[in-house]
Amino acid sequence: MKRILDRLEAISKILLILGTLIGGVWAVVEYFDKKHDARVAETLAYVRRLSSDPLLAAQTRIGIAWYAVRDRVRALETTPVASAEEFASRKRQLVMMVVDKAVVPLSASTAQKGLVSDLDLLIGFFAELQVCVDAKLCDRLTANSYFQPYAKRLYCVHEPFIAWKDSSYSRGYGNELRKLAFSNGERCS
Numbered sequence: 637m638k639r640i641l642d643r644l645e646a647i648s649k650i651l652l653i654l655g656t657l658i659g660g661v662w663a664v665v666e667y668f669d670k671k672h673d674a675r676v677a678e679t680l681a682y683v684r685r686l687s688s689d690p691l692l693a694a695q696t697r698i699g700i701a702w703y704a705v706r707d708r709v710r711a712l713e714t715t716p717v718a719s720a721e722e723f724a725s726r727k728r729q730l731v732m733m734v735v736d737k738a739v740v741p742l743s744a745s746t747a748q749k750g751l752v753s754d755l756d757l758l759i760g761f762f763a764e765l766q767v768c769v770d771a772k773l774c775d776r777l778t779a780n781s782y783f784q785p786y787a788k789r790l791y792c793v794h795e796p797f798i799a800w801k802d803s804s805y806s807r808g809y810g811n812e813l814r815k816l817a818f819s820n821g822e823r824c825s
Contacts, residue, residue: 675775682765682774683782691761694754701738701751702793705730728796735797755794759813762787766812780819787817792824 685691702709712730717723735751765783768774791798791813798810 672775675773676778678768679774679778679782682761682768682779686761686783686786690757694757697740697748697754698751698758698790701734701740704738705734724796731794731796732800735794755797758790759798759810762790762816763812766816769816779816783816784819787813788824791817795824 686695708730712723712726715726717726735755737749738751740748740751762783765774765779769776769779791810798813802809802811
């Protein structure tokens with residue numbers, strides 16, 4: 637009888653240790669799930685910010701400016717050129733003209749000349765988002781799924797301006813936007 641009691645006591649100690657280990661593993665899994673949920677929630681807060689003013693207004697003004705020159709964009713794309721350099725030069729001229737000189741209505745009585753402040757606002761937003769992702773406060777997969785298509789479009793359309801501002805005024809201007817837009821090292825086509 638003592639032998640059976642000793643074995644039952646040994647088995648109960650083993651089960652207690654196993655139960656403690658399983659409980660510990662479950663607690664660790666729950667901890668990481670909660671951290672992931674918090675990163676996703678923080679990323680979704682950025683989605684809400686991009687979908688409200690002043691960022692939404694900046695996106696709208698940029699869209700209005702490019703819509704106003706859609707015929708010039710079509711002509712640029714369809715006009716034959718002698719070389720890729722000539723096309724790049726013509727594209728650069730068009731982008732710089734739109735960014736610098738486009739007249740965009742702010743209200744019924746006032747207008748804004750150029751898109752520089754709107755681009756600065758959006759590029760600053762994406763820089764902030766990239767810092768959040770790099771610091772692992774935001775979820776990279778969620779950020780890529782929500783923001784990457786727009787970030788690619790924004791960067792590629794305005795690449796000549798971003799490159800000019802990066803080299804002429806503000807070293808690193810647009811780097812975070814580029815990093816978010818092209819996480820695999822690809823480039824604008």
